Amino acid sequence: MADPRGFLRYRERELPTRRPVPLRLMDWREVYEAREKGGPDALSVVSRQAGRCMNCGIPFCHQGCPLGNLIPEWNDLVYRDDWQQAAERLHATNNFPEFTGRACPAPCESSCVLGINQPPVTIKNVEVSIIDRAFEEGWVGPVEPTRHTGRTVAVVGSGPAGLAAAQQLTRAGHSVVVLERDDRLGGLLRYGIPEFKLEKRHVDRRLQQMREEGTRFRTGVDVGGSGENALSVAELRSRFDAVLVATGASTPRELPVPGREALGIHPAMEYLTQANRLVEGDWVEDAISAEGRDVVIIGGGDTGADCLGTALRQGARSVTTLAIGSQPPLERDERQPWPVHPVLFEVSTAHEEGGDRSYLASTTGFEVDEHGAVSGLMVARTQYLDGSRVPTPGTETVLPATLVLIAMGFTGTQEDGLLAELGVEITSRGNIVHDADWHTTVPGVFTAGDCARGQSLIVWAIAEGRSAAAAVDRHLMGDTSLPAPVDPGEKPVTV
Numbered sequence: 037m038a039d040p041r042g043f044l045r046y047r048e049r050e051l052p053t054r055r056p057v058p059l060r061l062m063d064w065r066e067v068y069e070a071r072e073k074g075g076p077d078a079l080s081v082v083s084r085q086a087g088r089c090m091n092c093g094i095p096f097c098h099q100g101c102p103l104g105n106l107i108p109e110w111n112d113l114v115y116r117d118d119w120q121q122a123a124e125r126l127h128a129t130n131n132f133p134e135f136t137g138r139a140c141p142a143p144c145e146s147s148c149v150l151g152i153n154q155p156p157v158t159i160k161n162v163e164v165s166i167i168d169r170a171f172e173e174g175w176v177g178p179v180e181p182t183r184h185t186g187r188t189v190a191v192v193g194s195g196p197a198g199l200a201a202a203q204q205l206t207r208a209g210h211s212v213v214v215l216e217r218d219d220r221l222g223g224l225l226r227y228g229i230p231e232f233k234l235e236k237r238h239v240d241r242r243l244q245q246m247r248e249e250g251t252r253f254r255t256g257v258d259v260g261g262s263g264e265n266a267l268s269v270a271e272l273r274s275r276f277d278a279v280l281v282a283t284g285a286s287t288p289r290e291l292p293v294p295g296r297e298a299l300g301i302h303p304a305m306e307y308l309t310q311a312n313r314l315v316e317g318d319w320v321e322d323a324i325s326a327e328g329r330d331v332v333i334i335g336g337g338d339t340g341a342d343c344l345g346t347a348l349r350q351g352a353r354s355v356t357t358l359a360i361g362s363q364p365p366l367e368r369d370e371r372q373p374w375p376v377h378p379v380l381f382e383v384s385t386a387h388e389e390g391g392d393r394s395y396l397a398s399t400t401g402f403e404v405d406e407h408g409a410v411s412g413l414m415v416a417r418t419q420y421l422d423g424s425r426v427p428t429p430g431t432e433t434v435l436p437a438t439l440v441l442i443a444m445g446f447t448g449t450q451e452d453g454l455l456a457e458l459g460v461e462i463t464s465r466g467n468i469v470h471d472a473d474w475h476t477t478v479p480g481v482f483t484a485g486d487c488a489r490g491q492s493l494i495v496w497a498i499a500e501g502r503s504a505a506a507a508v509d510r511h512l513m514g515d516t517s518l519p520a521p522v523d524p525g526e527k528p529v530t531v
C-alpha cells in the first residue's frame with residue numbers, strides 16, 4: 037500500500053493548473069499547463085495523490101475501467117518514486133494511456149472506493165503523468181515480436197480500436213497492415229477530438245512506436261469503396277488471412293425539421309473535422325467558421341462541448357448549447373449511487389471558457405433569410421409524454437442563429453460500401469453483429485470498437501481492440517496468450 041495514512045492526511049483532490057481562459061482561447065494547445073510549468077512541485081502533487089490510494093482489497097476502480105487497469109499497483113509505484121516500473125504496469129493493460137489519461141471521462145474515479153466519503157483519487161492525472169514522463173525519459177521504445185508467424189492480418193480503420201488491435205497482433209508476430217481511408221491516421225482521435233483536448237503530437241508519437249515494431253499503415257485506402265483509392269473486398273480477402281473491421285460509428289443522427297436544408301446548418305463532425313484539418317495546417321475550401329457568428333449547438337454532450345471550445349477559439353459572437361433533457365444534478369443522487377458512473381452537470385474545460393446552456397429545449401424548425409441561410413432557430417420547451425421528451429405547444433421562442441451545429445449523436449456504422457460488400461449482418465441499431473469471439477457473420481472477419489458497440493469511449497475501443505486481437509490470434513494459431521479484458525456486449529457498472 038502506498039501510504040497507509042495518505043487518505044487521512046490528504047483529503048482533497050489536487051489537479052494540474054489550467055491555463056487562463058483568455059490565454060488558451062488564443063491558441064489550440066491543450067488547456068493544462070505542461071507539467072514542468074505546473075509549479076515546482078507538480079510531480080510531488082501526483083505522488084501525494086497516488087499516496088491517497090488505499091490499495092483496496094476489492095479495488096472497485098478495476099471494475100470501473102473496461103481495461104482493468106492495475107491502478108493500485110501504479111499508484112503505489114508512483115508514491116515510491118519508481119516511475120519506470122509504473123509505466124511498465126500501465127502498459128500491461130493499456131496500449132495508449134496518453135489518450136485515456138487526457139480524454140477519458142474516468143469511470144475508474146467514479147468507482148474509486150475513496151469516493152464513498154471523500155473525493156476519489158485523481159487516477160486519470162496519475163495515469164497521464166506516468167506516461168508523459170515515460171515518453172520524456174525515453175522509456176517507451178518499440179516492443180518487437182520475438183517470432184514471426186507468417187500470418188497476415190488487415191485492420192480496417194485506424195481509430196483507437198484498430199490501433200490497439202494492430203499493436204497487439206504485431207507483437208504476437210503477425211504481419212499487420214492498417215488500412216485507413218482518411219489521409220491521416222487516428223480516427224476520431226485525429227479528426228473528432230479537438231487539439232485543445234488531445235494534441236495530435238501524442239497520436240503521432242505512438243504511431244511512430246507502432247511503425248518501429250513493424251505495423252504497416254496505408255492511408256487514403258477506402259476499403260470496399262468505389263473511388264479511385266478503393267481496395268475491393270475480393271482483394272482484401274485474398275491478400276489477408278484475417279480481417280478486423282474497426283470502422284467506427286460515423287452516421288450522424290439527423291434533425292428532420294422545417295428549414296433543415298438552409299445554409300449554415302451542419303452535422304458536428306463536419307465542423308470538427310474541418311477545424312482539426314485547419315489546425316493541422318491544411319487548406320479547406322469554404323471552411324465552416326464560427327468567427328463573428330451566433331452559434332447554436334444542438335446537443336449537450338461531449339461532442340457539443342467540443343464544438344463549443346472550437347467555436348470560441350474561432351471567435352464566435354455568441355454560443356448557445358441546447359439540451360433536450362433537464363439539467364443533470366450537481367452531485368450523485370439515489371438513482372446513481374457509488375460505484376456507477378453518474379450523469380452529472382459537467383463543467384468541461386470548454387464550458388469554463390464561455391457560452392450559454394439551455395435545458396428542456398427542443399428545436400422545432402429554422403428561420404431562413406432571403407439568401408437561403410439560417411438566421412434563427414425555433415425552440416420549444418419540452419415535456420415528458422409517453423416515455424419521450426416532446427415540444428410543449430405554445431412555448432416556442434426564436435433564438436438568433438447564423439451557424440447551427442447538430443451534435444445529437446450517431447445512429448451506427450456506415451452500412452453501404454465495405455460492410456455491404458463483405459455481407460456482414462448488422463443489428464437494427466446499426467452495429468455489426470458478432471459472436472462471443474468477436475467474429476462477424478462472415479468467416480475470418482472480426483470486429484471491434486464503435487462499429488460493434490455503437491458510439492462509445494476511447495477506453496472501450498482500446499479494450500475491445502485488445503480483446504478482438506486475442507480472438508484473431510486464436511483463430512489464426514489455435515491458441516493465444518494475448519489478454520482479453522472485455523467480452524462482447526459487456527456493459528459499464530450499473531445498478
Ligand SMILES: Cc1cc2nc3c(=O)[nH]c(=O)nc-3n(C[C@H](O)[C@H](O)[C@H](O)COP(=O)(O)OP(=O)(O)OC[C@H]3O[C@@H](n4cnc5c(N)ncnc54)[C@H](O)[C@@H]3O)c2cc1C
Nearest residue numbers: 193195196197217223224259283284485486492493494497
Ligand atoms: C467529437 C467527438 C469527441 C469525442 N470525445 C471523446 C472523449 O473526449 N473521450 C472519449 O473517451 N471518447 C470520445 N469520443 C468517442 C471516441 O472518440 C470513440 O468512441 C472512439 O474513437 C471509437 O474508436 P474506433 O476505433 O471504434 O472508431 P473511430 O475512432 O471512429 O475510427 C474509425 C476509423 O475507420 C475509418 N474507416 C471507416 N470506414 C473505412 C473504410 N471502408 N476503409 C478504411 N477506413 C475506414 C475511419 O476513417 C476512421 O478513421 C468522441 C467522439 C466524438 C465524435
Ligand code: SF4
Nearest residue numbers: 089090092097148149
Ligand atoms: S478503488 Fe480507489 S482507493 Fe481503492 S485501490 Fe482503486 S484507486 Fe485506490
